[in-house]
Amino acid sequence: MSPAPQDIVERALAVPGGAGRGVVVTETSEAVLRWANSTMTTNGHSTARAVSVVALEPVGAGTAAGVVSSGAPVPDLAAVDELVAAARQAARDAGPARDVAALPEPDVDDPGWDEGPAETSIGVFARLADGLAEVLPGPQRHYGFASHDVTTVWLGTSAGVRRRWVQPTGSIELNVKTPDLTSSAWTGASTADFADVDVVALAGEATARLGWGARRVALPAGRYETLLPPSAVADLMLLMVWSMEGRPAQEGRSAFAGPDGPRMGERLGRLPLTLASDPAAPGLEFAPFVSALHSGDGISVFDNGASIRRVDWLRDGAVHELAYSRAEAAEFGTRFAPPGDNLLLTGGSDAGLADLVAGTQRGLLLTCLWYIREVDPATLLLTGLTRDGVYLVEGGEVVAEVEHNFRFNHSPLDVLREATDVGATERTLPREWKDWFTRVAMPPIRVPAFNMSSVSLGR
């Protein structure tokens, strides 16, 4: 019987010596379902625990940090002492850190600290499985994946912080193809508990899109007025916000660097859009405190236990904040701005994607994007593919499916600069980055001349 997470934290903090310490215990409970060629291929439920010790050690005139993280069983509390010793040695070997800051003092009382781990089970998919049983025997070919994990985090620091957080993360993706595999459609959703997932409706939506393939057209590469649905916008905005660290912008090695320092206040487009991470966003909540197992641009192990606030990366269409650890904020004379685990783009109209289609004379409607990679960090030029459905819109209606995909080359900065229409924000699932990031709410966006660089025959 392994010791309780709280006891592991207290034991690790009780080992004498050092300049400070943080301990993070995580317990993850995960259930998955996967299907392909209209048959279930894998399912399962697993649990895992990891114990991580962040040791801060005095070295010479400074302080060093070392991290040891173990997924091995912790049979007794004596084993915790070994982890602490290893982390302390790693810190002394590392030598002085540059992001030294006093560990944050507790600023809230966490009433849930003493509670145990929260769990999921394969039963979370009961309603989904019934829905799939209805959907899979249909004439189309079905492929997809549903995942639900519940991670409980206990964080304790030598400064007295004790925080516990339960993070549910769920998503479902459906890929539906015609029997001859010539047309492919996709729908997806992110969810906390699957109570709000209607797989029959999602499959119906995908099947309706396959219906648009009754007429198929080929189009050349070129610049097209393009309607980016919320999922595609999410993938593009994530790559942008991951480039919004303060240090590279301060040092002139970022798309957010200008000749005179970071491009603070620079307007990206005419629309008053706000891009934010907010730990209190309803339905998209994430841990409101830092638990960092490494330091880097915008993040520091010395910030463990600090409360996370809402950060507006863009506000009213202009660059508003960049990510800084507390040490970096002090170094550059700015405000501590920790990265968050959700992303919200707001400020558009009330229009849904269907309204944007209705307002389109001629353009392309996309489903989602794939294999998106940075081509040039100076402009944030990205390349990638359209995937699982490109549709031709004429006179306010979808009139055909484009019988191929496109490779695009476009910067998310330019998507914002050039956007002529931004609709209503809704919760969505980023197709490309969903393994790492699911809590997003995005609007559909109209871009007047999206750069479709070449035709891809990949389906």
Added chain:
Amino acid sequence: MAPDRIDPAFRALPLHRLADAALSRARELGATHADVRIERIESQSVDLRDAGVTSVIDATTVGIGVRVVVDGTWGFAAHVELTPERAVATAERAVGVARALAPVARERVERADEPVHAGVEWCSDYAVDPLSVPIADKVALLGDWSRRLLDADGVDHVQAGLAVVRENKFYADLRGTSTVQQRVRTAPGLTATTVDRGNGTFETMSSLAPPAGRGWEYVTGTGWDWDDEIARLPGWLAEKAAAPSVEPGRYDLVIDPSNLWLTIHESVGHATEYDRAIGYEAAYAGTSFATPDLLGSLRYGSERMHVTGDRTVPHGLATVGYDDDGVATTEWDLVRDGVLVGYQLDRTFAPRLGLARSNGCAYADSPHHVPLQRMANVSLRPDPTADRTTDDLIAHVDDGIYIVGDRSWSIDMQRSNFQFTGQRFYRIRNGELAGQLRDVAYQSVTTDFWGSLAAVGGPSTWRLYGAMNCGKGQPGQSAPVGHGCPPALFRQVRVLNTREEAE
């Protein structure tokens, strides 16, 4: 390779006792096949920014995974606890999963035969276990590299990092195969940045050193000339920052192994994974244009294209003695004389292709994950008849570009339309290099690109590259994989200007 190099702490685990407990229980419960993996994976990463440490992390994964076939259906379960009671309980859970899945599993599992490999051991080829070297030595080495670069003219910032892994794996199955294996990998990284404040621009240059199935000796001079590369990086960076922007169009490309490995990985490696080709990954990583009905007839490239799969090449990141199906590893052809002739397989997929034996591509990245068919080292053969050098290839080009090092990469869902950039791009005029260019990307379609292969370098030009973290599957798994190739000449490939693309 002395077997006593295997980590004593791993050997000290009750490997056979746990396996016997799990396998006997699985057999009692009606399993027709059962295998047990007990693994310990230790990794360490050290990162420096501008010669100061930013992060030092040590991580360990331990566990036992039990996989069974019951009534023709797979079941899998895993646990971190290494006790006989837990091994039995894990076997019971795996059987339970198989029985629960049976009603929705339409296909019955059939597996290719494999000779029994009883009590065998294998250890990869390295001199010094990279986990045995103190972190302080790693910090000192990366600090020295960083300072040498920072001291050079024009270098404003330096990122340096080192990731090392030691993977211990025990496998045993009901037929009597049992293996104990150990392999290490070492992944150094070094990037110099120059900033032009006045123009609001910056440029980077990274070391071309790939991750390798080597030990600590790799970063001290075996297999890579660090002193030479560190001395030259600042000059290459300065030349790139001042280089003219490329004129887009079609060019003959001479592609160095440091760039071509990634194109091989994406356009041949993933395309010849059998599970992808039959739709198992359709909703996620995608499928393949190279479907099994085209085996033996698909014209993949010119007749100079000969691509092999192997899990045996020394220092290859996918190299191992026995795979996670207990199959002895081997080498085989994927593309011969430019025609698709093979796939990467595990024991479940081999019979579907009518083959009697697997070619050994089963791999799980953790004891807690079920093995998938994962990528072997997929490599392009050098020209066996003429030992042409890179200079010889360049001499065959009137108007072209020589591309060195990888950077940005993207390919479509069927492994067809792709776009790659690189670290350095040299203009070729009249058979000679004529200075660096910048803003180059090449874009093509897999069969067009390989069809334009006009010449490959000889055996002396072949180099092994690779990646630490190739992703596949849902839930995602990460695998190390190696790719060897000579430099090669491709005629009339489309080149884009990445600045113009952004306008």
